[in-house]
Amino acid sequence: MSHHPQYLGGNEIRALFLDFFAQRGHQILPSASLVPEDPTVLLTIAGMLPFKPIFLGQRNPEFKRATTSQKCIRTNDIENVGRTKRHHTFFEMLGNFSFGDYFKEQAIAWGWELSTKVFGLPPEQLVVSVFEEDDEAFAIWRDQIGVPEARIKRMGVDDNFWVSGPTGPCGPCSEIYYDFHPERGDDNIDLEDDSRFIEVYNLVFMQYNRDAEGNLTPLANKNIDTGMGLERMAQVLQKVPNNYETDLVFPIIKTAADIAGIDYESADKKTKVSLKVIGDHVRAVVHMIADEIRASNVGRGYVLRRLIRRVVRHGRLIGIQGEFTTQVAETAIALSESAYPNVRQRENAIKAELQREESQFLRTLERGEKLLEEIIAQVQSKGETQISGESAFTLYDTYGFPLELTQEIAAEYNLTIDEAGFDAEMQKQVERAKEAHKTIDLTVQGSLDKLAEHIHATEFLGYTQPVATSKVEVVLVNGVSQEEAEAGTEVQIVLDQTPFYAESGGQIGDRGYISGDGVLVTIHDVKKESDFFVHFGHIERGTIRVGDAVTAQIDPANRRRAQANHTATHLLQAALKKTVDEGISQAGSLVSFDRLRFDFNCPRPLTPEEVQQVEKLVNIWIAEAHSAKVETLPLAEAKARGAVAMFGEKYGEEVRVIDFPGVSMELCGGTHVSNTAEIGVFKIVSEAGVASGVRRIEAVSGPAILDYLNVRDKVVKDLSDRFKVKPEELPDRITTLQNELKTTQKELETLKSQLAIAKSDSLLQTVESVGNYKILVAKMEDVDPESLKTVAERLLQKVGNGAIVLGSVPEEGKVSLVAAFSPEVNKKGLQAGKFIGTIAKICGGGGGGRPNLAQAGGRDASKLPEALEQARSELRSALG
Numbered sequence: 001m002s003h004h005p006q007y008l009g010g011n012e013i014r015a016l017f018l019d020f021f022a023q024r025g026h027q028i029l030p031s032a033s034l035v036p037e038d039p040t041v042l043l044t045i046a047g048m049l050p051f052k053p054i055f056l057g058q059r060n061p062e063f064k065r066a067t068t069s070q071k072c073i074r075t076n077d078i079e080n081v082g083r084t085k086r087h088h089t090f091f092e093m094l095g096n097f098s099f100g101d102y103f104k105e106q107a108i109a110w111g112w113e114l115s116t117k118v119f120g121l122p123p124e125q126l127v128v129s130v131f132e133e134d135d136e137a138f139a140i141w142r143d144q145i146g147v148p149e150a151r152i153k154r155m156g157v158d159d160n161f162w163v164s165g166p167t168g169p170c171g172p173c174s175e176i177y178y179d180f181h182p183e184r185g186d187d188n189i190d191l192e193d194d195s196r197f198i199e200v201y202n203l204v205f206m207q208y209n210r211d212a213e214g215n216l217t218p219l220a221n222k223n224i225d226t227g228m229g230l231e232r233m234a235q236v237l238q239k240v241p242n243n244y245e246t247d248l249v250f251p252i253i254k255t256a257a258d259i260a261g262i263d264y265e266s267a268d269k270k271t272k273v274s275l276k277v278i279g280d281h282v283r284a285v286v287h288m289i290a291d292e293i294r295a296s297n298v299g300r301g302y303v304l305r306r307l308i309r310r311v312v313r314h315g316r317l318i319g320i321q322g323e324f325t326t327q328v329a330e331t332a333i334a335l336s337e338s339a340y341p342n343v344r345q346r347e348n349a350i351k352a353e354l355q356r357e358e359s360q361f362l363r364t365l366e367r368g369e370k371l372l373e374e375i376i377a378q379v380q381s382k383g384e385t386q387i388s389g390e391s392a393f394t395l396y397d398t399y400g401f402p403l404e405l406t407q408e409i410a411a412e413y414n415l416t417i418d419e420a421g422f423d424a425e426m427q428k429q430v431e432r433a434k435e436a437h438k439t440i441d442l443t444v445q446g447s448l449d450k451l452a453e454h455i456h457a458t459e460f461l462g463y464t465q466p467v468a469t470s471k472v473e474v475v476l477v478n479g480v481s482q483e484e485a486e487a488g489t490e491v492q493i494v495l496d497q498t499p500f501y502a503e504s505g506g507q508i509g510d511r512g513y514i515s516g517d518g519v520l521v522t523i524h525d526v527k528k529e530s531d532f533f534v535h536f537g538h539i540e541r542g543t544i545r546v547g548d549a550v551t552a553q554i555d556p557a558n559r560r561r562a563q564a565n566h567t568a569t570h571l572l573q574a575a576l577k578k579t580v581d582e583g584i585s586q587a588g589s590l591v592s593f594d595r596l597r598f599d600f601n602c603p604r605p606l607t608p609e610e611v612q613q614v615e616k617l618v619n620i621w622i623a624e625a626h627s628a629k630v631e632t633l634p635l636a637e638a639k640a641r642g643a644v645a646m647f648g649e650k651y652g653e654e655v656r657v658i659d660f661p662g663v664s665m666e667l668c669g670g671t672h673v674s675n676t677a678e679i680g681v682f683k684i685v686s687e688a689g690v691a692s693g694v695r696r697i698e699a700v701s702g703p704a705i706l707d708y709l710n711v712r713d714k715v716v717k718d719l720s721d722r723f724k725v726k727p728e729e730l731p732d733r734i735t736t737l738q739n740e741l742k743t744t745q746k747e748l749e750t751l752k753s754q755l756a757i758a759k760s761d762s763l764l765q766t767v768e769s770v771g772n773y774k775i776l777v778a779k780m781e782d783v784d785p786e787s788l789k790t791v792a793e794r795l796l797q798k799v800g801n802g803a804i805v806l807g808s809v810p811e812e813g814k815v816s817l818v819a820a821f822s823p824e825v826n827k828k829g830l831q832a833g834k835f836i837g838t839i840a841k842i843c844g845g846g847g848g849g850r851p852n853l854a855q856a857g858g859r860d861a862s863k864l865p866e867a868l869e870q871a872r873s874e875l876r877s878a879l880g
Helices: 010-022 049-055 104-118 135-145 230-237 250-260 269-290 299-317 325-336 347-381 389-399 403-412 419-432 556-579 608-623 635-640 704-723 727-766 785-799 823-827 832-842 861-879
Strands: 065-073 090-099 126-131 152-155 161-163 168-179 197-210 216-229 467-477 480-482 484-486 490-495 512-516 519-529 532-541 543-545 549-554 585-591 596-601 629-634 654-660 664-667 682-691 694-701 768-770 773-780 802-811 814-821 846-849 853-858
Touching (some): 010 065, 010 090, 049 065, 049 216, 090 104, 090 230, 090 269, 104 135, 104 197, 126 135, 135 152, 135 168, 161 197, 216 230, 250 269, 250 299, 269 325, 299 325, 299 347, 347 403, 389 419, 467 484, 467 543, 519 543, 549 556, 556 585, 556 596, 556 608, 556 654, 556 664, 556 682, 556 694, 556 704, 608 682, 608 694, 629 635, 682 704, 694 704, 727 773, 727 785, 773 785, 773 861, 785 802, 785 814, 785 853, 814 832, 814 861, 832 846, 832 853, 832 861, 853 861
Parallel strands (some): 126 152, 773 802
Antiparallel strands (some): 065 090, 090 216, 126 168, 161 168, 197 216, 467 480, 467 490, 467 549, 484 543, 512 549, 519 532, 585 596, 629 654, 654 664, 682 694, 802 814, 814 853, 846 853
């Protein structure tokens, strides 16, 4: 093929890359989810991440060679998105991987062949970098590939030595750069110069392991990990000025520009930046939601929320009013569905999540705009011309206002922003967020780090065996590895094989015992760290040592309860799909020994009839005694058969399928009954909303039903005894009592009010005349606010022209005040509402109302005499 770049669409580049390596013995693997298996990383940030356990030697590769197009998300460069040619939050990394098979020569030769022959990049427009000490790679490029020495650059550790973290696999790398300006010659090649060079392919030669002291030892198996950014290669081959104008992103930008009524080509720089941010971020959020991430205020949910909000903000900056994200998302879905079919399958979920987040954020922005108006008014009233950096940062941080938006609005009022102050606040925020690491930590958490190399993944026998003979591999006390631990200690134990189920898929870990020669440990929880099962327990007697042979035994009664509840959860999901909506999907679950909880996506509450129907259907299936068929199948086959895959779960090549034929079929690693009849009975306890669009059902099944019924039964018996009626008569009895109570309360209120009126007549003797007005200020004993108001109005009628102020203490810690003024008093500028409000402040309260009648309250009864005295003197001076 000739050496000149041919125009290739993004989809073609991806296909050509994967096909090139497939023809050379590489297995094409699907992109892993953006939610990584690795607990130390928030999102999938590199093409190699899914292969981490292989590079660490924790997992044996099924293939010696693999190739993938991996979707990735990185947010550490988020501020550069749209401002440079090539920074993205979402990008696709094309990669070829060798696990202890081929190494430098082959990786380099294929990288060059792909770039020059398949993609047609002219060799004279390519420059190569190698690690400064890697003479081997330098020689391969020069002698075997024929790259002129002047176009091979040796670079330092920062640029060309790949590390995964402080310890673990690492090695030199070599990069291929495309040169946009070969006419500038080979004399002063500076690969940092963005305007001239773009890095298109990175080859990592993983050949060393680095220990805690920093010593490098050669790896037994040398690995190759390469990455080619799809967007960058598309930019080069499509001859566009930046990644955003490739066919991978530009249609999204075009959609946003159309909604805003803008022509991208003629738009100014600032508008283009906003459009590029929208283009980039919309791809990111569409794929994140497709991979079951939901917006929230923590972890990856927060990354999603932040990206959606940035899309909305930039939409506002370019003049889009109202909601638009779902329209733009449609374009993004159409662009990527051929490579990632799950975006189309999850289209409804994507749009619902975007719509919900966008409308919520638009409300927040409106509140922010109100706050900004107040800030502007304050600044102007002080005669100042600058809004403080702190105010601008509050708007940014709490209400999502970018500085530019605040500046634009402020400029309309001829005000500026203290940018230095804003930057200082921002810096403080950055310091707070420093935890977000850029490197991928390749080690298992805690103390299993060092041990990971010496022990194998725990073998789980619990599907078929309740007891096993095991060897103690690791003993941890407070997370620190020990050779032994004695009675009275809380320990974490790792065994070579175990019958204990470790918490996962919503099912909690088994309980039970580990026993041996004179030693007994009660196990109260089991969790998974990477591929190790960690048994949390308390040593009851004896000493447990690394290397001991022990018997591990689960508590069968608890296991039976968990099994019943887990299978019941599957039946519940099937029943919801059948009776409520086929489109219902799981949003989380919990299976414990005493109950089960199932969260699912559903836009509305279930009706009581639906809940009853679902419960009835599950019980019918239990009674029909369906037998379980448990199989291990290739993932593709399981999905083809219609097995339901679960939210947030990771599946390997082989999956375990729990099938109750004709009823429910799910991919699940949990423990289940062998026949639905073992569940016995199923009861829904509650159905409620837990988040917008998410409902939760709590239920009990099997042996746990008895506990539930015992509690209910005790309550009913107790009530029957108290009310001296049969259980079925309880509702009527309670209704009667409630009605009696209401009637009595009404009667009591009427009597109270009559009593207050009777008492009030005696107050008329205390009326004093001030000028042409009559004033009556008095305290009444424990009269409720409503009656106090009635009395005040009645007294005003009797005195005619004047002012009445009454106070009372209707109950402990509560003061009630009322003022009634005649129209002539109002003409003197006295308003009942304002008047009584200031008086109530004395009693630690406040209130108000109309000019002629107003009520107030307070908390401090000891101050009531003082308050009334104040009222009297104010009225005297105002009317005298």
